[in-house]
Amino acid sequence: MDETLIFIFTIIGAGLRTGTPLLFATSGALINERAGVLNLGVEGMMLVGALGGFAISYATGNPWLGVAGGMLAGGILSILHGFVSISLRGDQVVSGLALVFMGRGITSVFGSRYVEIRDVPRLPTIELPFMKSIPVIGESILDPLFGSQNIVFYIGLLTVPAVWFLINRTRPGLYMRAVGDYPAAADSVGINVLGQRYLWVFVGGLFAGLAGASLSLAITPLWIEDLTAGQGWIAVGLVIFASWNPWRAALGAYIFGALRRMPLDLQAVAWLPFASNPILGVWLDMIPYLFTILALVISSREATRQRLGAPLALGQPYVRGERGL
Amino acid sequence: MTAEYAVQMRGITKRFPGVVANDNVSFEVKRGEIHALLGENGAGKSTLMNMLGGLYRPDQGEITINGEAVYFSSPRDAIKKGIGMVHQHFMLVPTQTVAENMVIGASTGFWLSPKKLYADIAAVSERYNLPIAPDAKIWQLSVGEQQRVEILKTLYLGAKILIMDEPTAVLTPQEVEKMFVTLREMTKNGHTIIFISHKLDEVLSIADRITVLQKGKVSANVAAKDVNKAELAKLMVGREVLFRIDKEAAKPKDDVLVLKNVSANNDRGLPALRSLSLNVRAGEIVGIAGVSGNGQHELAETLTGLRHVTDGVIEINNTGIQNQPPLAAIDQKVAHIPADRNGMGSAPTLSLSDNLIMKSYRAAPVRKGWRLLNAVARNTSEDLIKQYNVATPSIDVEARLLSGGNLQKLILAREISAEPTSIVAVTPTRGLDVGATEAVHQRLISERDRGAAVLLISEDLDELLSLSDRILVMYEGQIVGELPPDEDRIDEIGLLMAGGVQEAQA
Secondary structure, three states: OHHHHHHHHHHHHHHHHHHHHHHHHHHHHHHHHHOOOOOOOHHHHHHHHHHHHHHHHHHHOOHHHHHHHHHHHHHHHHHHHHHHHHHOOOOHHHHHHHHHHHHHHHHHHHHHHHOOOOOOOOOOEEEOOHHHHOOOHHHHHHHHHHOEEEHHHHHHHHHHHHHHHHHHHEHHHHHHHHHHHOHHHHHHOOOOHHHHHHHHHHHHHHHHHHHHHHHHHHHOOOOOOOOOOOHHHHHHHHHHHOOOOHHHHHHHHHHHHHHHHHHHHHOOOOOOHHHHOHHHHHHHHHHHHHHHHHHHHHHOOHHHHHHHOOOOOOOOOOOOOOOOO | OOOOEEEEEEEEEEEEOOEEEEEEEEEEEEOOOEEEEEOOOOOOHHHHHHHHOOOOOOOEEEEEEOOEEEOOOOHHHHHHOOEEEEOOOOOOOOOOEHHHHHHOOOOOOOEOOHHHHHHHHHHHHHHOOOOOOOOOEHHHOOHHHHHHHHHHHHHHOOOOEEEEEOOOOOOOHHHHHHHHHHHHHHHHOOOEEEEEEOOHHHHHHHOOEEEEEEOOEEEEEEEHHHOOHHHHHHHHHOOOOOOOOOOOOOOOOOEEEEEEEEEEEOOOOOEEEEEEEEEEEOOOEEEEEOOOOOOHHHHHHHHOOOOOOOEEEEEEOOEEOOOOOHHHHHHOOEEEEOOOHHHHHOOOOOEHHHHHOOOOOOOOOOEEOOEEOHHHHHHHHHHHHHHOOOOOOOOOOEHHHOOHHHHHHHHHHHHHOOOOOEEEEEOOOOOOOHHHHHHHHHHHHHHHHHOOEEEEEOOOHHHHHHHOOEEEEEEOOEEEEEEOOOHHHHHHHHHHHOOOHHHHHO
């Protein structure tokens, strides 16, 4: 009985860990979407964040510098999207897609020399041995969940309320929501709509970079081409699934983290068909992508989007009324 | 000495590509007065006020506030000088609370504590005697309440001079009365109000002084008590204006357009029409009155096949057309004059000729087999342009380049030349100047006299009263009353529009 419990919670614990980069990426995408800018380039920004973080950590020996560098790399790439979609008023979908290809290309060219490296300085894991000694639930539940988690997991836990607070209880958050829902109203009281949008696109890029760096420096601490394996896309889908709410985004990120991780863990269970038949595992692997496609299809319908509570001006460039109005 | 004038704008000129919106305009407002700025659409009222509000900068001229010369580079500068603008399209974020909308322009610090905000706002609302729930979301409020929030917002930001851009356009007659009371109280407290409008009666009843703009120039500056409606109209338009349309009594015949217990949802999937029934007979104009957003939009779309119904029957010429493609309605000769001229009424980047044959291309003479006969299409188009007085250099011009009035004439030409059995017209004269409005009204009347069944959906009560043979009032997706187009019963219509069924019938 205890063994089963430990096994179940070990899987959940691993899911929480795997879900953490997804949590960062989703939070970031949520922030720039709340400001009215759709950025489909999360995958590309995660990739440059992952490689940037990895390379800087390797060069300097300090994984925290790596994290900072990875975030900046994601942020810089996002500014490009900002320029096209905010200043040039280009199509945000196309520009976001271009960002993905760019991120892939850049990391594929500059990343090849890092592929063989296995000894990059990593972010620390926090061991909490006292978890085991807590009576009743300690050994079977708390320890497999929290006994040995990387520090990014805890940063992730803090991010959720912080993002919620930023959006709902601070003045910058008020500006973010105003330029995302009704930019003309913000403009009429003297708020710099374009500046605000740049700011939040950049913040979204920082988060995507953090997501990438936490992958390459903590969750799967190595660099391979296409390390993110579609997680950026899942983040884009999750924002919709979460109705642009950070708490629901976190829930979704953890669920999908678990789903991602599970096929790996379940292969060890003899009585499940997955153990003996790898083909079935492939089907489990598909779930996140199927979900993403579904989410994008649903969200592309204007009517459905309204019902789900999308920011009203999402995807629309802001142009001050030329005449009249 | 404090300056006598709250606002002085002297020699203001503002050019936009291709137009001089304001040509050497001088505009002065005394402190504590209600000053109306009157003019047709496109006369330059909004441009002038946007310069006072800091959205635009004048090319020439100077602005002084309370005797002090000012240069605004953004709305924030204007707000600092005590100028507040209540826009016609409310500048409120619908998903945010009243309190959030009010503090967004203020500087109250980094953290936003709802409790403190609500207390602050409640205090302001009490001080100015404008009751409002600070925690309500904007989308939950009626249009009148939203306007109250807009006014409160500018007061909260310290406005002493209020610019109100066509504030009555969206209100019921009762709400207008209430707002006028509020405005008079505000002037007693030392506020100055600039009231932008093109409605003569309103201006005469609220303003102390009136400045009239015509084609970007000041045509008059008079005290309200010294002018009458006809004189003002002449100053505004530059010629005599007919206020009443001459029309004979309707001679209605058989039912053409019949809705029985029709229900439909809006874009959000919520019920917009609730078991609505109505009929329009050949040879009459039935007006639909109602505050915008009570299902009028959805009503027009179900009638023209653009929206599915969840229940009920729509019959046109005794043929059911509900839940069929728009073509079914077109085949029954339903003409549609949509509210959205650029999006739905025309294809902005196609030529006038293409726009004109958009309904007739399917049949001879424009069609021959699988081909379109270009020469025929062009001839037909040339004829229509002449017949309907569309001002354009050629039929090859893109439709988007037409002015609002000309575009509406183009749409009328296409729709009416097909000799429809019924016409669904939605706010057909919104944004049109007096001349174009007259033309549209005459067309609708002559179509009625030809025997078409006309359903006129409008937010302009004057238009409904002068055109309709019967008025139906729509509220929350239902017809809540039918009245004759009698000016004396305008209060009753207003009450019904606001949902006061019981009061109105009692």
